[in-house]
Amino acid sequence: MIRTENLTRKFGKVVAVENLTLDVRKGEVFGFIGPNGAGKTTTVRMLCCLIAPTEGTAFIGDNEINRDPDSLNIRQMVGLLPESPGLYERLSPYRNLDFFAQLYGVPRNKREERIKDLLQMLNMWKKRDEPVGTFSKGMKQKIAIARALVHDPEILFLDEPTSGLDPRAAKTVRDFLSDLRREGRTIFLNTHNLAEAERLCDRVALVNTKLVAVGSPMELKRRYWKRTTQVQLKAISPSILSAVEALPFAKNVRTQDSKLLVDVGNPEEDNSMLAQTILAAGGKIQFISEMERTLEDVYLKLIGGGS
Amino acid sequence: MRLNKAWIVARKDMAEFKTNKYILFTIVFMPMIMGVLIPLGYFLPIQLFATEDSGPPREITLTPVTVYTNDELTNGTYYNANFTNMMVSNSIIESSYIFDSTIISTVVNNSISRNVTFYNCVVTKSNLYNPALLEDTVVANSVIIRDEDPEVVLITLQMLSFILFFYMMIPAVTPTFIASYSFVGEKNNRSLEPLLATPTTDLELFVGKTLAIFIVTMVATWVAYIVSAAIVNILAFPLLGYYPLPNGLWVVGFIMLAPIFCILSIAANILISSKVTDVRASQQIGGLVVLPVLLFVFLTFAGPAFSSVWMMIIYSIIFLVADVWLIYFSTKIFNREEILTKWK
Numbered sequence: 175m176i177r178t179e180n181l182t183r184k185f186g187k188v189v190a191v192e193n194l195t196l197d198v199r200k201g202e203v204f205g206f207i208g209p210n211g212a213g214k215t216t217t218v219r220m221l222c223c224l225i226a227p228t229e230g231t232a233f234i235g236d237n238e239i240n241r242d243p244d245s246l247n248i249r250q251m252v253g254l255l256p257e258s259p260g261l262y263e264r265l266s267p268y269r270n271l272d273f274f275a276q277l278y279g280v281p282r283n284k285r286e287e288r289i290k291d292l293l294q295m296l297n298m299w300k301k302r303d304e305p306v307g308t309f310s311k312g313m314k315q316k317i318a319i320a321r322a323l324v325h326d327p328e329i330l331f332l333d334e335p336t337s338g339l340d341p342r343a344a345k346t347v348r349d350f351l352s353d354l355r356r357e358g359r360t361i362f363l364n365t366h367n368l369a370e371a372e373r374l375c376d377r378v379a380l381v382n383t384k385l386v387a388v389g390s391p392m393e394l395k396r397r398y399w400k401r402t403t404q405v406q407l408k409a410i411s412p413s414i415l416s417a418v419e420a421l422p423f424a425k426n427v428r429t430q431d432s433k434l435l436v437d438v439g440n441p442e443e444d445n446s447m448l449a450q451t452i453l454a455a456g457g458k459i460q461f462i463s464e465m466e467r468t469l470e471d472v473y474l475k476l477i478g479g480g481s
Numbered sequence: 482m483r484l485n486k487a488w489i490v491a492r493k494d495m496a497e498f499k500t501n502k503y504i505l506f507t508i509v510f511m512p513m514i515m516g517v518l519i520p521l522g523y524f525l526p527i528q529l530f531a532t533e534d535s536g537p538p539r540e541i542t543l544t545p546v547t548v549y550t551n552d553e554l555t556n557g558t559y560y561n562a563n564f565t566n567m568m569v570s571n572s573i574i575e576s577s578y579i580f581d582s583t584i585i586s587t588v589v590n591n592s593i594s595r596n597v598t599f600y601n602c603v604v605t606k607s608n609l610y611n612p613a614l615l616e617d618t619v620v621a622n623s624v625i626i627r628d629e630d631p632e633v634v635l636i637t638l639q640m641l642s643f644i645l646f647f648y649m650m651i652p653a654v655t656p657t658f659i660a661s662y663s664f665v666g667e668k669n670n671r672s673l674e675p676l677l678a679t680p681t682t683d684l685e686l687f688v689g690k691t692l693a694i695f696i697v698t699m700v701a702t703w704v705a706y707i708v709s710a711a712i713v714n715i716l717a718f719p720l721l722g723y724y725p726l727p728n729g730l731w732v733v734g735f736i737m738l739a740p741i742f743c744i745l746s747i748a749a750n751i752l753i754s755s756k757v758t759d760v761r762a763s764q765q766i767g768g769l770v771v772l773p774v775l776l777f778v779f780l781t782f783a784g785p786a787f788s789s790v791w792m793m794i795i796y797s798i799i800f801l802v803a804d805v806w807l808i809y810f811s812t813k814i815f816n817r818e819e820i821l822t823k824w825k
């Protein structure tokens with residue numbers, strides 16, 4: 175649905191995006207993750223045909239960016255939530271949305287219904303006629319999201335939709351995005367919030383000017399770490415440790431307080447053996463579980479503390 | 482270029498103007514005040530100093546019998562007489578002609594006078610053509626008719642073209658206020674980016690935003706024109722004996738020059754807005770740029786330009802060229818790439 179080929183954008187000497195080659199599938203929620211200044215906003219702007227790439231190109235559906243009149247087709251296909259909501263503060267949510275619906279060519283008889291649906295879904299219908307300027311940040315963000323969806327676009331670009339929102343407002347937005355995902359819309363999500371990306375995204379790309387890694391959150395975790403079994407024992411004795419270390423499949427055996435951590439190759443077979451060995455050595459097992467890696471671990475490993 | 486897209490943008494902008502009290506004030510009160518105050522300020526003094534009442538002459542039929550010339554008369558009663566170059570006092574004059582005379586403490590009834598000085602008289606049912614002086618005199622049920630005073634006519638006509646220049650300020654200055662809110666306001670509010678993301682061309686957005694300012698400014702200008710033309714007509718009629726507006730100068734001014742100035746000012750303000758992040762600053766710079774340029778041009782050309790319709794048309798064409806040139810530059814900077822990456 176979105177395909178980029180060596181997409182590059184420079185601002186003078188600053189390279190904001192370098193040789194980005196990506197493929198986002200139809201109907202997937204694609205997380206675009208990177209530190210400040212990684213080129214996320216720049217990428218989205220290029221994909222929405224707001225600014226031109228310095229080199230390379232991209233396709234939205236069958237349309238190539240920055241090829242007249244493809245750009246108009248692309249802008250019609252995509253909805254954009256920019257970094258700041260940018261609503262007309264003196265106008266009401268209804269008037270804001272109606273204006274964009276008109277520009278996107280939503281027929282008059284569908285406009286009212288569409289706006290009503292969106293505002294109701296976001297719990298803003300009651301406030302439809304109050305000036306947006308009086309709203310809280312979270313409310314404004316909801317209106318801005320509704321604006322990006324007013325023409326029912328196939329692809330939705332969201333630039334940090336939950337940044338700066340309080341936990342409840344952020345949750346409302348996330349829940350709404352989960353609903354959108356169920357509708358089968360393709361969503362391109364710029365974010366710093368790794369837990370959010372992990373929950374919402376089918377696949378993510380880690381970027382830092384260049385593409386660092388791409389895959390589903392699970393794939394990425396598996397790619398960089400072996401699966402680790404963690405066994406919570408009442409106490410660890412040297413005999414347990416040496417018995418476990420003697421197992422052929424057990425790699426990198428280590429302890430953490432009374433927790434035993436073991437990298438295993440094939441958890442389905444190896445974990446029963448591991449448990450039996452520990453029991454035979456007199457260990458008292460409280461819990462056995464997989465040690466959870468998060469996207470944050472992947473991010474910190476790949477992108478590090480900013481280096 | 483799809484005009485309906487531009488029109489959607491223009492309508493939204495005008496809806497926003499309606500909620501902005503600074504813009505409302507500028508477009509409602511400024512033209513009203515200028516439309517009322519300038520004609521009053523310039524024509525009332527001329528009128529006060531020039532004339533009193535006037536109206537159609539009364540039907541008076543006289544059959545002079547006695548003729549008096551170059552003499553003095555007192556304490557008499559005169560019917561059907563013809564006075565020329567006389568001095569009459571303490572008398573009653575009835576149904577007579579009085580030419581170039583001085584009448585003192587006399588009752589004048591049903592007579593026609595021309596170039597006469599009245600002191601302490603009572604004048605009734607008479608026509609007074611060009612009375613030289615009416616001191617302590619009661620004029621009742623009579624008509625005072627003045628021949629056109631060539632000096633007053635000249636001043637009045639000069640004023641008509643002179644004050645036109647003030648009305649040309651309205652289309653030049655109003656966009657400075659509105660464009661600042663419209664462009665710098667949208668920029669600061671970051672509402673341009675979602676707008677740029679819509680399936681519209683740069684030109685459609687440019688035309689839409691420009692059109693909103695243009696319509697509002699021109700409505701304000703024309704309201705000021707209609708109000709002031711009405712007041713000027715009322716005040717100038719007694720001086721000229723006819724309604725002077727609309728005349729060629731004013732028509733060319735308001736139909737050609739005003740829209741041309743308006744566009745000039747909008748384009749200049751778009752260029753300024755792209756470099757400035759503060760609405761007030763943009764207004765001030767806009768004022769600083771637009772006003773002196775206009776003043777300079779007015780001072781250099783105002784005399785000749787506002788004296789004949791043809792000069793005014795030539796003048797309009799010069800500014801039209803400037804318009805085209807400035808619009809070319811402002812459309813160059815009004816494109817998505819520039820707005821998102823270079824506008825401050």
Ligand SMILES: Nc1ncnc2c1ncn2[C@@H]1O[C@H](COP(=O)(O)OP(=O)(O)OP(=O)(O)O)[C@@H](O)[C@H]1O
Pocket residue numbers: 185188189190191208209210211212213214215216217821822823
């Ligand atoms: N208009 C511009 N002029 C010059 N440099 C720019 C411009 N826009 C972006 N950049 C540079 O490009 C780089 C990428 O910026 P971008 O805004 O795309 O990052 P980002 O990933 O969205 O960051 P953030 O997480 O802070 O939003 C930065 O180094 C930035 O300074």
Ligand SMILES: [Mg+2]
Pocket residue numbers: 214215216257333
């Ligand atoms: Mg960004």
